Amino acid sequence: MGVRQCQVCEEVQSKYKCPICLIPYCSLACFKKHKEVPCSKPSISEAKLVPVVIPERPLQVDKQDWLLQKKQYELLASSDQIRDALRDEKLREIICKIDCSTNGYDELEKAMEGGSFREFADKILSFLG
Structure with missing residues (x-):
């Protein structure tokens, strides 16, 4: 994860985040200054998506054509329907x-018995189909 600068004083590296709006700050003094104006939880559209680091592990697939291509990932990632479902x-x-x-x-197999996961899987397949 990258180093974040305090968004209150904009001078030093932040060590903390506001529990409500998640703004990075460096000290109690900056936190108090930040709280002089009430903050609020960011809406989903305002929140930045943070990339998730997934540890590498060997893929175990029966057939290579089961693996998605980069364009397929991009199509899924750009889908509002898929993001809404997630x-x-x-x-x-x-x-x-x-x-x-x-x-x-x-x-x-167990997940496919449930309605929500099956619907999600069908949505994905319809985008890739």
Whole structure:
């Protein structure tokens, strides 16, 4: 993660973030100065998406054509429908459970029995189809 500058004094590296609006600040004095004007939680459209660093691990696929190409990833990433679906915390938990499982195929089978994950998978396939 990169070094962030204090957005209050704009002089030193920040060590903290406001618990409400997430603005980086460096000290108690800067935090107090920031709180002189009430802040609010940023809306989803205002919030910047933070890139997630995913540790490298070997891919285990039965067929190479199961892997997505860069253009397919870009198509999914630019889809408002896919991004809206991923705002659902329950869906994200299901995806993480599949991804973190030692037996992903079994977790995927279980997830496909539920309505929300199946709908999400169908949405993805319709974009890639």
